[in-house]
Structure formats: C-alpha cells, structure tokens
Amino acid sequence: MIMRIGINCGHTVSGKGCGAVGLINESEHTRLVGYALMELLKEAGVEVVDCTIDSAGTKQEYLEKAVITANTNELDLFISIHFNASASHTGHGVEIYTYKGQAYQEAEAVSRHIAQLGYKNRGIKAGDNLFVIRKTKAKAMLIEVCFCDNRKDVDIYQRTGGYRSIAQAVFNGVCGGGKGEKIQSEAVSETFEEFVGKIAGKDWRERRIVLPSIVVAQAMKESARGTSELAREANALFGIKKNGWTGKTYRKSATEQRKDGSFTTLEHVEWRAYDSFEESILDHNDYIATRSTDGGKTLRFGPVIGCTNYILAAQYLQECGYATAKDYAESLINDYIEKHNLTRFDDVTA
Template sequence: MKLFLSVGHARLKNGAATSADGTRFGGVNEYEYNKNLLVPLVNHLIGGGHEVDAILCPEGVFTTSKEEREYKLPLANAKPYDLILELHLNAVDNPHVHGFEVLYKTEKGKRYARPVADCLSALFTPRGEQGLVKRDDLYMLNETKAPAILLETFFCTNIKDCFIGKNTDQVAACIAAGLNRAAGLSATQNSMESGGNMDKEEFIQYVGSIAEKDWKERKICIPSLVIAQAMKESGFGTSELAIKAKALFGIKKNGWKGKTYVKDAIEQNPDGSYRVDKNTEWRAYDSWEQSILDHNDYIARRKIGNQARPNWEKVIGCKDYKQAVENLQSAQYPYATDRAYGESLIKDYILPYGLDRFDKMDTSTEGYMVRIGPFVCLAEAETFAGHFLNAHVIKGE
C-alpha cells in the first residue's frame, strides 16, 4: 500500500507541545511518544513492502495548532495514497482509564481500521466496538481524499498502558501487522468486488473470516450458513448484485434506509410455478463486509407483518448448521421462496466445501505467563502486578 503517516500534534515556537501530557500521572507525553514511535513503525512498514511518506510538523515554527492542519492536509492530499494514518494517544484526568481506539469515518476506513484493532488488542484493551470508533468531527478523517484512520494507541495517562507502550518496537510491529493484514484483505476485496479473477476458496476464506469474527462477537448466524448463502446467492461473488450493488445476498429493501439497486426478481409461487417481479428494489452497500454484517442484522431483527418477535429468532445463536438451515426455512415466513433452498445450502455448499470448519471456535482456556521485572522491592512488584488481570508475583532466586 501507499501510506501517508503523520505524527499527531506539534511542538510550537514557544516550546509547548499541542498534545496531551500524561507525565503528571507517571505516564508519557503524547507528542514525544509518537515521535519516537515513528521510526520503528516506518521501518516495519517498509519491511512489509509498503511505500511510506512520513511527516512530522516542523518543530519551533508554528505559533498555533491551526497551522498543523494547514501544513498536513495539502501533503496528505498531494498523492493518490491508499490510506492516511495519524498517530495519537488518548488522555483523561482519570488515571485508571485505559485501552485503545482506532478512529474512522467511512466504511472503507473501517475496513482498514478493523485488522489494525485486531492486532492492537494483543497489547491493549479495546474500547468502543472492539476498539473501533466512528468519528465525523476530525479534519484528518473529513478532509483527506484517501480513507483515513487515527490511532489512539493507548492512554498516556494510564501507567499500565504506558508500561506496555514503552516497547515502541513491539507497538510498531503490532500496528504494522494490522496494516499488512489490511493490505491483503483490501487487495483481495478490490479484485473480487470489481469482478476480478478469484478462485472459490479465496471467496470462501474472505466471507468466512468476516462471518467467523461476527459469530464470535455477536452470536447471530453460524458461519457455515452465512458462507453458504453468500456462495449460493452471489455465485461466488460474480452476480450482478454482488458486483454492482456490493450485495452478496438477495435482500430486498424492506424498510432499508440505505441505497438500493433495481433489478427484476424471480420468485417461486406456492404451487411451484415461477414469476418475475419487475423493478424490485434490493439493498445495496459500500462493501461486501457491510453486506455480510447487514445480512446478520436482518436475520436478528426482521419482523414481518404484526410479528412481535423476529421472524428468524430460532436461527440466532443456533450452533448446529443443519438446525440453523431448518430454522431459516421453517419460520413463519421462509427466508427463500425456493422450496429447495435449504437442502441446497447443505448438499451443494456446506458439505462439499467443508464450511463447518468455520464453526469450530477455539474454546481453549489455556493461559500465558508474561514475565515482567525483576523488582528489587516486593511491595513495588505487588503494587505493579495489581494493574494487570490475574497477575501475581513469583519470587525469584
């Protein structure tokens, strides 16, 4: 990817930094920390094959923070970057608040933000929606041509976060790993969604990764069912709806407030005959990921007529794909008018492609030992261990 990397804030002519300062809580200065993070992050990104333009506002030149904006935006918009990334740290007056946030505005920005958040969660506690926070009040998110994300990597006012963040090479490697993953997903998705060449397993892996993650987080639709439906309804991402409307599922408008795509619908009548419903409005999306997540929302929330509860509530959380398929079609209003739809999902997709492999969540409770120290004073060691979950002090020799 072509990346524009910026250190948030600046050091003004009077010597003051425009950033937050957590040193009064035993933490770090936001600007100084990110300035030190910049070099290892650039090195990791270049090592991952990315093209990187990194900037730091000239120190001792600006008199107000407004000049940062005037300096950065023309540079960020000067080239066709794939992603704009700016480094920040969070801060509050409460030193116990901790964790990270990846800020984004657009769905495309969220597509890059998600894998970065996944990787950062190995070091810090995610805040918001698995570490993702949508914002529409920041100029680096609003006024750049390329999609942008802002990293609030941790709280500079929290001693635990700052201790972990002290290893800037580790933090840089974590961020770079997320961007490497984002680059891989973006390249695959861009190729797929534009009708590019792909094999079936690539499609399965892409849809499966999103379906599996959503299953772990929200427990709505078992992944094998979601993947099978996407395969069947979109022809492995080659259908008109998949390419032109970014829709992997044939979900009609049905109260949808977003954009729509118009095409005829072929439906099966109760007597087994078929009909064509002209100029049907279908839900349209900005990405396949949005389509997958909305499909699951649709299953979880859709009420038809005077129903008091969701039509497919028996699908929600069902851990057996055979039962989930049965519940999908045996609801008061079946998901598909095609009588053979449910049987086809299992016989033509789930079984021959082994889609149930995505249903097998890791239930391991094995823990890991992280060794920090040594501390000369036992009281100091016990105090520091208190900042961590399930941590205890082991006396050394």
C-alpha cells in the first residue's frame, strides 16, 4: 500500500519552464489533472505532497525546486504529469517514463488505464535523461498523458471527460482496482453517453429519424463506448459497411452470425470512416433514413424512422436486418437503455 505520494503538475504556469502550447495548454492541463488526482488520493486516505512549482527564474531552477520538494519528503512514489507534443503534430497516445524504463506495476497500470480511454498505448520508456526521474529518490514516473497538439488525442481527451477521467485513470493505476475501477467505468461511460446523447438528441429534434436512446445504446454497444478499432482508427461508432458510401473507408474483418446461430468471419470488409464521432452519428441516422435495397421503392428501416417507443424501435432494427446477432434488440434494451437509463435523452413530445 502506497502511503505518501508526491505529485508534480508539470512545468511552471508561464515564462521560464512553462509547457507546450498545442490545441490545449500543457501547463494548464497538468494542473487540472494533478489537482484532481490529489483530491482523489486524499479521499482514499493517501498522504499527498504537492511538488508543483508555479514559477521559476529558469527551467533548471523549476526542475531543481520540484526535486528538492520531492526529496525533502519521504515519498513512496513521485508522479510528474505532462502532455506531449511533436514537431509534425502527428504523434499520439500515452507514454510513461521511468528510471531505466522499469515497467513496475503502477507505471504499467497507469498507462493501461489511460489507454483504455481510447489513446494509443506507447508504453513505458527510459527516462534517465529527465531530471525529475534521475534526481528523485522515490520510485518515480513521468506521465505524458497524450499529445496536446494532436487533434485526435485532444478529441479523445475532451469527449472522455478531460482531466477528470485522466486523474481517475492515474488514481486507478496507482491505487489498484476495487472502488476506483468502478468509479472510472461509470465516469467514462457517462461522459460517452452524454456526448452521443447530445448529438443524437439534437438530430432527433431536427429530423426525427432514430430515437436518441436507441442511437446512444447502439453507439455504446457497437463501439465499446468509443474504444473499438473502428472508433479509434475510423471515428466510426456503428460499424456500417461501405454500401454505396463515397467517402473514405477503413478495412478490417467482420464477424457475423449465421441463421443457424454459428459465427463466421469475413476478411477485408470496407467500413465507412469519418472525420469525427459526430459525423458518424449523423451518417448513422442518414443511413437508417435512406437505406433501400430496391432502388428507393421501399425503405429498409421504414418502421424505425420516427418510432418513439424504444422497445419497438430496437425490435424493428433487428427485424429489418440491421445486425446479424440474434440477441441485438434484446441487448440494446436490457444491457444499455434500461440499465443506463438512456431514455433520459428521448424527447418524444411532438
């Protein structure tokens, strides 16, 4: 059990030693994450030593002050929080630096928990050249949460709950499972739900195509709450095959259930790919509104369109062949809509 942890919110606030400025400001977000993390640790009964330095005359002075603060306290663990940046702005993912790249348990767990939010896991690297890693006496890790100058990473950061989710992920990694794990999965699912619910709700009010609770349940189920390969690589929350789509596509295999209940895998299936989750959600509704296999004479998902009853809408999706899985409708209703009270996104008044 870790008793005393030093937290360094990376960099000074401004001037000498301040952090990277990308789409978001590193110095600002290291503090948001770090102070939220300190609160979680204190609530869990861990003693926290704030090793944050807001201003210094030089970058070296900032680093030395942080290390002195860490070393004058007998710490069990020292954590420095940072956001990455790359010259081409194309770098993405989470990485952690430790002394000689030691993959000790807390470091591995932190990178895993952060990666679970949808970031690429770049792993644990040797941080011997980093002053705060080399000079601190306690076991130390420097977390590069994600790239603050990369659109994709910042999108993940914002839609998965920002600094709160990162603080929770670090806390879970450091303090282990149990209560923390539960808090995180609830926090993350709620923010994903809210994100999809807002877009689906607005589209429902404007176009009345698919009931929002259904859209949110489908997105949660089909994309594993925004963490599936299609979601990460193609911003696709629903797994809609190319089918006449003229936009970009992403190629991967597909698993389907045959009529006899057995499963089969199709290789090299082309899936619709998007620039954002929002585009994916709106295209999903377009697809339901327009999909036809007889040149437009009949709409394949006609009964789903405008249906205000989530149980019927889920059953119609299944009957109209939206998914091959036999328990698709039942799962949308039981595992998602009712379990997570998704009808709160439905505004069924005319």
